[in-house]
Amino acid sequence: MTVTARPAAPLFGTQVIGQTEKALNAILERQLAGTGLTEPQWVALTLTVVGGGELDRPQLTGRVAGVLKIGEARAAEILGELAAAGLLHVPDEGAATATGDGQALWSRVRATIGEITQQLWGDLPQDELATAGRVLNTVLTRANTLLSAA
Numbered sequence: 001m002t003v004t005a006r007p008a009a010p011l012f013g014t015q016v017i018g019q020t021e022k023a024l025n026a027i028l029e030r031q032l033a034g035t036g037l038t039e040p041q042w043v044a045l046t047l048t049v050v051g052g053g054e055l056d057r058p059q060l061t062g063r064v065a066g067v068l069k070i071g072e073a074r075a076a077e078i079l080g081e082l083a084a085a086g087l088l089h090v091p092d093e094g095a096a097t098a099t100g101d102g103q104a105l106w107s108r109v110r111a112t113i114g115e116i117t118q119q120l121w122g123d124l125p126q127d128e129l130a131t132a133g134r135v136l137n138t139v140l141t142r143a144n145t146l147l148s149a150a
Contacts, residue, residue: 049106051096
């Protein structure tokens with residue numbers, strides 16, 4: 001009988017970060033299937049919900065653009081798509097909020113994502129999670145600096 005050796009797990013670096021990002025996006029896409037939401041729309045809905053009704057149109061547009069690394073015009077389009085779908089209320093003046101339907105959809109998908117998140121890293125030691133968080137935040141900060149300089 002021939003035993004095939006498993007390839008070694010990649011060391012920390014762009015390969016493992018990229019593979020992890022692709023796997024997590026695939027999981028998110030499965031959760032969004034049938035909702036009518038794209039990943040950018042999910043991000044915008046999430047930013048609106050967690051913003052707690054404290055962000056006005058320009059603030060929310062800027063936050064969506066910053067998180068998604070897109071222009072503000074595209075971010076405004078995404079918010080408009082969500083408003084047209086009846087999931088957001090984004091007035092010219094005042095705070096942007098999720099509608100009842102938007103909040104219900106976000107809560108349903110978020111609950112499932114929470115269960116998956118628990119399966120993925122809920123049993124990892126807190127000190128390892130803290131270290132991973134520090135490393136990834138350092139890389140994120142550096143990447144954002146590079147992007148803003150371009």
